[in-house]
Amino acid sequence: MADKIAVENVNTPGRTSNVDAGKYIAMRDAMLAVIPQAEPGLTATEIKERAKPLLPEALFPGGATSGWWVKCVQLDLEAKGRLKRHQTKPLTFTQS
Template identity: 60%
Template sequence: MAIAFKASGFMPLMPGEMMRAALLSVLPAASPGLTVAEAGPLPLLPEALFPGGDKAGWWLKAAQLDLEAQGIVRREASKPLRLHRARERVQPGHSRPQPSPQ
């Protein structure tokens, strides 16, 4: 199994973190965004962990839903579903939008 390392070089990234980083690397910052199919084969995913893209779909959906729940990614009301990075996100327990980390 391949292990990817964070910038510090010490903490290994888990498959979900790798997928999250890969998805964020391709999503545009504005509407209309991309469909999951348009996001295509995601960069940054190690072939040893996701050989030929196997199991990538499950991890992609999990990362998408997690990023949406955190307000980092937004979905468009369209068919097929389109995603883009959120400009601002609301922190849990806050009523005012907080600046999105870029």
């Protein structure tokens, strides 16, 4: 069984889910490498586009499932206070 890591969801406080640790860490590191600390920040689509080339091909062949992982990590980092959601249209994010 692959290593798992517990993730939170800013939309459901107090609830955690277990996900693949390797994929989570790879996506988290890629996202934190591309998300700025200052506004205006990046949209979820921009984060995905910029993070995708930084992902290991072995875990994300051809970028497969990267969209799901961006959302998973985004919600977890928001719950942990590492990402800030800005009320723009579309939503933008910066590091906290």
